[in-house]
Each structure stands twice: as C-alpha cells, then as structure tokens.
Amino acid sequence: MKIICVGRNYVEHIKELNNSFQTNPIIFTKPDTSILLNNKDFYLPDFSSNIHHEIELIIKISKEGKKIPVKYSYNHYKEVAIGIDFTARDLQDEAKKNGLPWTLSKGFNHSAPISKFNSLNKYDDIQNLNFCLKKNEKIIQKSNSKLMIYKIDFLIHYISKFIHLKVGDIIFTGTPKGVGSIKTGDNLKAYLENEKLLDFNII
Numbered sequence: 001m002k003i004i005c006v007g008r009n010y011v012e013h014i015k016e017l018n019n020s021f022q023t024n025p026i027i028f029t030k031p032d033t034s035i036l037l038n039n040k041d042f043y044l045p046d047f048s049s050n051i052h053h054e055i056e057l058i059i060k061i062s063k064e065g066k067k068i069p070v071k072y073s074y075n076h077y078k079e080v081a082i083g084i085d086f087t088a089r090d091l092q093d094e095a096k097k098n099g100l101p102w103t104l105s106k107g108f109n110h111s112a113p114i115s116k117f118n119s120l121n122k123y124d125d126i127q128n129l130n131f132c133l134k135k136n137e138k139i140i141q142k143s144n145s146k147l148m149i150y151k152i153d154f155l156i157h158y159i160s161k162f163i164h165l166k167v168g169d170i171i172f173t174g175t176p177k178g179v180g181s182i183k184t185g186d187n188l189k190a191y192l193e194n195e196k197l198l199d200f201n202i203i
Contacts, residue, residue: 003035004170006174029107041202048105052181053180057081057145058173063077064164085112085175086108086113088105115197186202
C-alpha cells in the first residue's frame with residue numbers, strides 16, 4: 001500500500017505560503033508508518049517546533065492500473081475519506097531553502113491521520129464536496145473540492161503515468177488555505193459535508 005500526496009492543488013493555499021504555481025501537479029509520498037487510525041491521539045514529535053495541519057480529501061484505489069486515461073479514471077476508486085497531512089513546516093522550509101527533498105517533514109510517524117472511508121454512492125459529485133477542519137471548535141480550514149486546480153480524475157491519470165497504482169493505495173488530493181500550527185491540548189475535528197469523520201487530540 002502506498003500513500004501518494006498532491007501539493008499545491010488549491011490557489012489560495014499556494015498564495016498563503018508564497019509558493020510558486022507549477023505546470024504539473026507536485027507529487028510526494030508518505031510511508032505506511034505515517035498512518036494514524038481510529039481517532040487516536042497525535043503526539044507532537046520532538047524534532048519540530050512547528051507542526052502544521054493540512055486537511056485533505058483522500059481517495060482509495062479500488063482497481064489496479066497504470067497509464068490510466070482521464071476518461072477511465074472513475075473506474076479506479078469507489079471511496080472517499082478525510083485525511084490530515086501533518087507537516088513539520090520548519091523542516092520543510094529548511095529543505096526547500098536548500099533544494100532538498102521534503103521526505104522527513106512530511107513522512108514522519110503518524111503524520112497522516114485518516115478517517116473511515118465512505119462510498120461515493122453517498123454523494124452526488126466528488127468534485128463538489130464541502131469539507132472543513134475545526135481546531136478547538138473553531139473552523140480553521142474550509143473548502144470545496146470544486147476548487148481543486150487538478151481534479152481527481154486527472155490526478156489518477158497523471159500519477160499512473162509514473163507510478164503503478166494498486167488496490168488499497170491512498171491519494172491525498174491537496175489542502176486548501178488556512179493551514180497553521182498545532183500545540184499540546186488542541187482538539188481537531190474534520191467534517192465531510194455535515195458528517196464528522198475525525199475527532200482527536202494533540203498530546
């Protein structure tokens with residue numbers, strides 16, 4: 001099982017971090033050891049002083065494929081969930097400054113809390129889903145999947161040109177604006193439409 005992530009897929013998020021716009025999607029990965037399930041507590045690591053939350057829609061690959069045409073991408077996923085891409089922003093900023101990979105800043109242990117997956121049959125259109133993140137009951141990230149620069153079907157097509165997608169692989173589709181730091185004692189809740197899918201504490 002692979003975790004494949006998309007960076008800079010919402011315009012306002014690109015602007016808030018003063019990043020540049022790219023011609024193609026930015027793709028990076030997380031190891032399976034980054035997964036945190038069942039709303040377990042997230043323990044702040046001791047190697048970073050600036051862990052940021054990044055809420056994202058995620059999909060699970062249900063049919064193996066490579067070089068998948070966009071028009072057939074919909075055949076390769078049946079479920080959607082909410083995930084958080086925790087990022088050690090201080091480590092990432094240092095890596096970017098030196099032209100180095102983001103691996104340690106994105107792939108550390110339990111940096112990918114994931115909710116249960118819901119069937120796509122529950123929703124009218126995956127490219128028109130509202131989702132949000134609350135920190136201590138205050139909404140801090142809120143968006144709709146229609147605002148993605150690169151739509152989900154295109155992402156599956158693009159990624160599969162380079163990486164053979166297998167059943168169970170997970171794709172994080174990018175975060176909207178509003179990213180920020182977390183601290184000990186915070187509570188995070190994530191919603192897809194009006195359903196709460198994540199609810200856990202920062203330790």
